Amino acid sequence: MNPLVRRFAFALAATGALIALVAMAAIYGAVLWRIATSTHGASGDYIAFYAAGWLVRGDGAASLYDATMIETAERLLYPGVLRHPLAFLNPVFVAWLFAPLSMLPYTGSYFAWLAINAALLIAVLHTTERHILRDAPDGLRRLFIGAAALSMPVLATLVFGQLDLIALAGLLGGYLLLRAERPWPAGLALCAVLVKPHFLIGAGLLLLFRREWRAVAALAIVGVPLLVLPPLLTAPGTLVDNAAALAGVAGSSDDLPGRASVMANWRGFVTSLTNSSNALYWLPGLAAIAIGALALALPRWREATPGPAFDRAYSLAVLFPLVVSPHLHTQSLSLLLLPAALMLRAQLDAGAALDRTAAIVLAGYAALFFLPFFAIQGLSLTFFLTATLFVVAARAWPAGEPATVRAAETAARVPAPASKAA
Numbered sequence: 001m002n003p004l005v006r007r008f009a010f011a012l013a014a015t016g017a018l019i020a021l022v023a024m025a026a027i028y029g030a031v032l033w034r035i036a037t038s039t040h041g042a043s044g045d046y047i048a049f050y051a052a053g054w055l056v057r058g059d060g061a062a063s064l065y066d067a068t069m070i071e072t073a074e075r076l077l078y079p080g081v082l083r084h085p086l087a088f089l090n091p092v093f094v095a096w097l098f099a100p101l102s103m104l105p106y107t108g109s110y111f112a113w114l115a116i117n118a119a120l121l122i123a124v125l126h127t128t129e130r131h132i133l134r135d136a137p138d139g140l141r142r143l144f145i146g147a148a149a150l151s152m153p154v155l156a157t158l159v160f161g162q163l164d165l166i167a168l169a170g171l172l173g174g175y176l177l178l179r180a181e182r183p184w185p186a187g188l189a190l191c192a193v194l195v196k197p198h199f200l201i202g203a204g205l206l207l208l209f210r211r212e213w214r215a216v217a218a219l220a221i222v223g224v225p226l227l228v229l230p231p232l233l234t235a236p237g238t239l240v241d242n243a244a245a246l247a248g249v250a251g252s253s254d255d256l257p258g259r260a261s262v263m264a265n266w267r268g269f270v271t272s273l274t275n276s277s278n279a280l281y282w283l284p285g286l287a288a289i290a291i292g293a294l295a296l297a298l299p300r301w302r303e304a305t306p307g308p309a310f311d312r313a314y315s316l317a318v319l320f321p322l323v324v325s326p327h328l329h330t331q332s333l334s335l336l337l338l339p340a341a342l343m344l345r346a347q348l349d350a351g352a353a354l355d356r357t358a359a360i361v362l363a364g365y366a367a368l369f370f371l372p373f374f375a376i377q378g379l380s381l382t383f384f385l386t387a388t389l390f391v392v393a394a395r396a397w398p399a400g401e402p403a404t405v406r407a408a409e410t411a412a413r414v415p416a417p418a419s420k421a422a
Contacts, residue, residue: 014359016366021150023369031159035110037080045331046110046161047074048086053098062235064088064095065245079106089245089327092230092238094163094195113161120165121158124172124337125149131176132341136348140358144344147365152372153333162331163195172338174203175314178215179306187218194223198327199335202297202320206313209301261380264372265328268380283326289387290324296394308346312397315339319390323383330372333386339393340364350398 035044051073055064063069071085088095101109125145133141148154157164170192177186187207193200207216231239260267260277266289270282297316304313318339322328347357371382 012363014362016370017147017362020152020366020369035159036107044110044160045086046113047078047082047106048088049090049094049098049113049161049163050074050102050106050109051077052088052090052095053100053102056092056095056234057099057102061095062238064092064234064238065241067245077106087245089242090163090195091197091227091242092234093226095234096230110161114158117158117161117165120169121149121154124165124169127172127176128337128341132345136345137354140344140348140354140361143358144341144361147361148337148340151334151337151365152369153330153336156329156331156372157334160331164331164334166195167193167199168335168337171199171203171318171335174215175338178212178314179310181306183212183215184218186212187215187220188222190215190219191223191226194226196332197227198325199321199332201324202317203314205297205320206301206304206317209298210304210313259329261378262330262372262375263328263380264330264333264375264382264386265322265325266383267326268328268375269383272375272378272380286324286326293320293323293390296391300394308349308399311342311346312393315342315393315397316390319386319393322386323390330375330382333368333382336368336386336389339389343389343393343398346398352398 048070051070052064054077055061055069055073060069060073065088067087070088074085075082098113101113103109104112125148128148129141129145133144136144153164156162170189173189173192174186177183177189190200190203193203204216204219206212207219228239231242260271261275262268263271266286267277267282270285271277274281297313297320300309300313300316304310315338318335322332322335325332344357344361347360367385371385374381
């Protein structure tokens, strides 16, 4: 690339990232203030988890997936005027996780969960920096970690009180333990992803195609009871109600189930174009995308050997549900942190120019800020970002040896100094 063009691209990416950073600080400062003061109907997604925890503690567990009941509970518990009630669609065990927090007043409970989420984010970023990006140059590593911490998906997860950082932590733990050839603990770590089970589809397929039977066994032994026993103990028929609620979201477009027009997936793009969430419009295209994504990923999953090839396969496993999921909002793009870190390491191992790599990081940060606002304005384009990342991971993963391997080989070629005679 021409040096002048490269400098212009870097300046453009840096400018967009700076605008995004300043705007995001102002926006989220205002949102946090509104949530703290319960004004303007700002509640975040946390109100659904809080109400679900309150219901399972009391006599409303059997109505956990009843839209009318959850809305009634949310309006009762929220200290202000609630403009947008939300459905509870997660597994029953998630409601029980929030039962202790529901003992606190709503505002105090929200900030307690915010603190827990922030601590989890710090742990994920520290682990990523230490175990994935440890050989990256200091400046680039800090740029990536800072951009990830201040990205729109991560801040949406924090401010709205979502669960996606738990899923990200489970996927990160599963990756590190599988790389360390510890399949049993890896399967246990992946159980954390069951807070949003559809995000486990790619990792589950990867385990099956790699014949990681011990990891699959650990996931099944803990995961199946985690999904099945709480519904059976909560109320008869709750598991069926959960499945029916999830199925009902596919054909709905109102505020309670999921605001389809602003989703960060193919469904969001089609809905924003047609102004209808009718499955006949978006489901055929999504099915074709799923088949195509599977065709791209399967060879990589089958051929994945320990090392860089496994990084590529695992990145595709994390990206796969982000591409094919019919229910995906901005906060769930926080899962991009893991494949992005693995791709950054591969770029550096392949000898990519540092200024070009930094420009890509800044451009990605800016894109993750601006694309959700396009969706709010009526055109959801975020799907094309995740689809592009998936195709790049499948077809153009950077080829190179890990930096640690290159360093060891270099050291091996350097003659050892002769020992001094006594």
